[in-house]
Amino acid sequence: MPGDQNSAETAVSGTLDKLAQADAGRRLWQKDAGLWSDDPQVQATIRNRLGWLNVVADMRRSGIDEINALATAVRAEGYTDAVVLGMGGSSLCPDVCRATFGTAPGWLRLHVLDSTHPRAVRAVADAVDLERTLFIVSSKSGTTGESNAFFQYFWDVVSREGVASPGANFIAITDPGTPLDDDAIAHGFRYVFRNPADIGGRYSALSFFGLVPMALLGMDVADFLARAAAMARRCGPEVAATANPGSVLGAQLASYAQHGRDKLTLVCAPEIATLGWWLEQLVAESLGKQGIGVIPIEGETLETPETYANDRVFVHIALANTELGEQEQPLRALEEAAHPVIRLELGDPLDLGQEFFRWEVATAIAGHLLDVNPFDEPNVQESKDNTAALLESFQETGALPGEEPAISAGPLSLYGVSGVQSVSNALRGFFAQIGAGDYVSLMTYLPQDNATQHRVNAIRDSLRGATRAATTVGYGPRFLHSTGQLHKGGPNTAVCLQLTADIAEDLPIPGAPYSFGTFIQAQALGDRRSLQRHGRRVLRVHLGPAYMGGLATLGRALADLC
Numbered sequence: 001m002p003g004d005q006n007s008a009e010t011a012v013s014g015t016l017d018k019l020a021q022a023d024a025g026r027r028l029w030q031k032d033a034g035l036w037s038d039d040p041q042v043q044a045t046i047r048n049r050l051g052w053l054n055v056v057a058d059m060r061r062s063g064i065d066e067i068n069a070l071a072t073a074v075r076a077e078g079y080t081d082a083v084v085l086g087m088g089g090s091s092l093c094p095d096v097c098r099a100t101f102g103t104a105p106g107w108l109r110l111h112v113l114d115s116t117h118p119r120a121v122r123a124v125a126d127a128v129d130l131e132r133t134l135f136i137v138s139s140k141s142g143t144t145g146e147s148n149a150f151f152q153y154f155w156d157v158v159s160r161e162g163v164a165s166p167g168a169n170f171i172a173i174t175d176p177g178t179p180l181d182d183d184a185i186a187h188g189f190r191y192v193f194r195n196p197a198d199i200g201g202r203y204s205a206l207s208f209f210g211l212v213p214m215a216l217l218g219m220d221v222a223d224f225l226a227r228a229a230a231m232a233r234r235c236g237p238e239v240a241a242t243a244n245p246g247s248v249l250g251a252q253l254a255s256y257a258q259h260g261r262d263k264l265t266l267v268c269a270p271e272i273a274t275l276g277w278w279l280e281q282l283v284a285e286s287l288g289k290q291g292i293g294v295i296p297i298e299g300e301t302l303e304t305p306e307t308y309a310n311d312r313v314f315v316h317i318a319l320a321n322t323e324l325g326e327q328e329q330p331l332r333a334l335e336e337a338a339h340p341v342i343r344l345e346l347g348d349p350l351d352l353g354q355e356f357f358r359w360e361v362a363t364a365i366a367g368h369l370l371d372v373n374p375f376d377e378p379n380v381q382e383s384k385d386n387t388a389a390l391l392e393s394f395q396e397t398g399a400l401p402g403e404e405p406a407i408s409a410g411p412l413s414l415y416g417v418s419g420v421q422s423v424s425n426a427l428r429g430f431f432a433q434i435g436a437g438d439y440v441s442l443m444t445y446l447p448q449d450n451a452t453q454h455r456v457n458a459i460r461d462s463l464r465g466a467t468r469a470a471t472t473v474g475y476g477p478r479f480l481h482s483t484g485q486l487h488k489g490g491p492n493t494a495v496c497l498q499l500t501a502d503i504a505e506d507l508p509i510p511g512a513p514y515s516f517g518t519f520i521q522a523q524a525l526g527d528r529r530s531l532q533r534h535g536r537r538v539l540r541v542h543l544g545p546a547y548m549g550g551l552a553t554l555g556r557a558l559a560d561l562c
Contacts, residue, residue, distance in 0.1 A: 007259055009340070015251040015369060019241040024368060028361070029053060029237035035368045042373060049375035051198030052360055055207045056228045058196065063208065064222055070171065070191055071215035074134050075107060081128040082108045082216045085150035086138030086209075088285075088481025089201025090173070092278045093356070094213035099274040100349050104218025108134065114478045116146055116523065118507040118516040119447045121153060130154075130161045134190075134216070135170045138209055140201045142178025145384070146477060149509045149519060155187070156510040173208050200375055202282050202482070205356045220350070227353035235361045246361025252342055253283075253362060254369035256313040257294045261340065262491075263439060263470040265297040267316045267327055272349055275317060279359060280472075281482030286363045286374035288486025294366065295439055295486065295493075297470050301461070302330040305337035309468055311437050314341045317355070319348065379489040379530075383480050386526030387519075395513045400521055411544035411553055416528075424557055430495075430539045431467055431561065437493050439470040441483070444499040445524040446547055448475045455551040456499075459558055466561040469495070477523045484527065488534045496531055496538040499554075500524050501547035 019025070027035050031050045033043035059067075074082075084094045091114040098110040113124045135154050139147040151170075158166045167188030174180040176194040184192045193208040204210065206228050215221050235246040242248065253264065264283060266276040276298035283296045297312075316331055335341050346355065367374030394400055405413035409423045420426035434440070440463050446452050456473060464471045474483050487494050503517030514522075524540075531538045543550025 011255040011259060012251050015255045016241045016247065018369075019247055019251060019365065022368075024365060025235070025239060025241060025244055025247055026237040028364060035364075036373050036375070046373060046375050048198045049200045049203070051196045052200075052203040052206065053232075055196060055199060056225055056232055056357065059206065059208075059211060060222070060225050060229065063211065064225070066193070067208070067211055067215045067221060070193075070212070071107075074190075074216070079108055079132050079134050081111060081133040082136060082213065083111045083113060083124055083128065083133060083154070084136045084138055084213055085113055085147050085154065086136070087114050087144055087146045087478065088281060089204050090138035090140065090144070090147070090209050091478075092202075092281055092482070093205035093210035096274045096278050096352070097210070097214050097217060097219065100272055100352065101214075101217055101219055107218030108216045110213055110217050113150055114146070115448060115475065116149065116477055116516050116520040117445070117447050118503060118505060118520075121150070121507055121516055122505070123447070123449070125154070125157060130158050131163055131169075133158075133169060136173060136213065137170060137180060137184070138173045139178070139180050140175055140195065140199075140204070140209075142174045142180030142183075145387070145519075147180075149512065149516065151183075152510045152512065153507070153516075171212075173212060202285055203360055203375075205278065206353070210356075224350055224353040227351050228357045231354035231357040235358065244361075245358050247365050249342070249344075249358060249362035250365025250369065252313070253287075253294055253366040256340060257287075257292075257366075257370065260437070261311055261313040262293065262437075263295050263297050263312045265300065265312050265314045265470070267302060267314055267331065269317060269319045269322065269327070269346075270325070271319055271322070272317065272346070272352065275352060275355065278356070282359055282363055284483040284486040284490075285377050285380070285481075287366055287370060287372060288483075288490030289372050289376075289378060290489065291491055292370055292372055293486050293490025294370075295470065295472070295490070296483075297439075297472060299457075299473060300464070300471060302327060304330065305334050305339060307464070307468065308334075308339060309436065309470075310339075312339055312470065314339060315344065316341060317344045317346065320345050377485045379534075380481065380485050382488065382530040382533075383484060383523070383527040386529050387522045390522040390526055391514055391519070394518060394522065400518065400525060405542070411546065411550040412557075413542040413544070415540040415542065416532075416538055424560060426539075427557055428561055430497075430537070431463070433537055434467045434469050434495050437491075438495055439472065439493055440464070440467060441487060441494045441496045442471065442473045442499065443476060443479065443487075443496055443524075443527070444473065445476040445520055446499060446501060446543075448478075451548065452551070455548065455555060459551065459555050462555065462558040462561070463497075466558065476527065477520065480523065480527055487536065488530055492535060494536055496536055498524060498528055498538060498540040499543060499551075500540060501543040501550060502545040504545055 506517035
């Protein structure tokens with residue numbers, strides 16, 4: 001029976017028995033791709049994505065010295081800031097560490113740019129002293145469109161600042177032999193960190209992609225890796241499934257999802273709240289495909305049990321020796337109301353190192369149990385291809401394809417509905433489609449600043465109150481590299497509200513025939529076309545030139561639905 005907690009809990013025990021019978025723990029460490037596919041070609045691809053199993057040992061053996069040498073040198077030279085220019089797996093771990101640990105005294109302030117919105121790009125440029133800023137161009141493939149655009153922009157502004165050797169202000173993190181590797185050499189970058197090529201982006205937190213920014217913040221990278229190594233031993237090939245933290249969690253994720261509780265609601269202690277950003281990508285992009293999915297719900301406020309349908313499983317990640325605070329009472333109420341609550345505990349924030357590894361193992365094991373390949377992302381490329389085609393059309397015609405709104409009122413214009421007489425009726429009709437097991441996905445192509453997040457979260461709360469459905473929020477194009485795979489490849493249970501706005505002050509991309517404003521507009525349109533091609537329910541609300549006012553108007557309209 002969908003949502004039956006007792007059946008799911010019983011299934012977890014049986015699932016662990018199946019893992020033991022399949023010898024899954026040992027086969028994982030042997031890099032036996034047969035755990036996930038019988039196809040020899042797919043197996044070959046999977047084997048080239050399992051380097052994360054060994055990267056902790058590799059980094060402890062040789063990577064730490066390389067990382068610390070760079071961090072020590074730029075600190076000694078008076079650099080004050082570092083900026084990660086990346087997307088998805090290249091940016092989320094650094095962003096979590098920036099938010100969790102801040103900057104140690106005397107070390108570099110870290111900024112993470114993973115938005116093509118001109119306002120976001122300009123905000124980073126205005127926040128730093130360009131001459132004393134180290135730019136980290138991060139891309140596994142070395143061809144990521146957003147990272148390349150960021151590099152082109154900041155190389156231009158640093159050069160125009162009059163820096164004699166702009167290459168000294170840049171490093172790259174990429175796979176060996178990529179176009180970015182070649183460009184870094186050609187431009188005289190200070191350093192190139194060549195990451196092991198057999199690690200996928202979302203599994204790269206414990207490699208150079210995550211560790212280099214950590215060191216620049218002044219974090220103890222050696223201690224961080226030691227915590228990860230301890231978890232790796234606890235998840236080792238000789239450990240029984242029932243005693244293996246990764247296998248147990250993977251069995252829970254898969255079993256609850258198979259029993260209708262596929263909304264993995266993440267509740268992290270306030271000190272580590274942003275861990276959910278990284279977990280969201282890992283779970284959604286790894287397990288959301290072939291019409292199957294575990295849907296991570298990150299950032300929702302906890303409410304009373306009757307707020308939730310029986311499609312939830314809650315994971316509480318707490319810190320030891322700290323007050324549980326506001327989270328504990330609602331969690332206990334959820335447990336008493338027979339909602340499952342999985343509890344994990346960290347000794348202190350540096351134990352994020354162990355959690356990264358635990359969740360990577362758990363996700364790999366859950367993929368085996370759900371019969372999906374947790375190491376590919378087949379639907380992510382669709383939106384990229386759509387964006388590329390739209391930008392090519394822009395180069396030929398000078399404009400993106402036009403579209404007439406179904407209805408407009410005040411600052412709001414709605415696209416993707418028909419036969420409506422008012423904005424309120426259109427919204428009511430669209431969200432009336434929500435059925436059991438569906439979730440609402442807010443897809444915002446706006447800057448992710450505090451004021452915008454406050455308004456968007458208020459809209460999120462209104463929608464949850466009106467529909468009782470689980471809700472997610474993604475900022476484009478960042479989410480296209482994470483939850484975007486789930487939206488298109490996972491179960492058709494997403495009801496998508498896309499938010500766009502006019503670009504008030506655009507920025508050029510040096511050397512490109514289009515601007516950042518055109519880039520992000522093409523990304524929004526390309527993703528909506530991909531969603532529609534997959535038969536997803538999607539409504540676009542355009543907020544006009546003053547998007548904060550548009551958000552306020554939309555918020556009032558949605559509040560009326562409650």
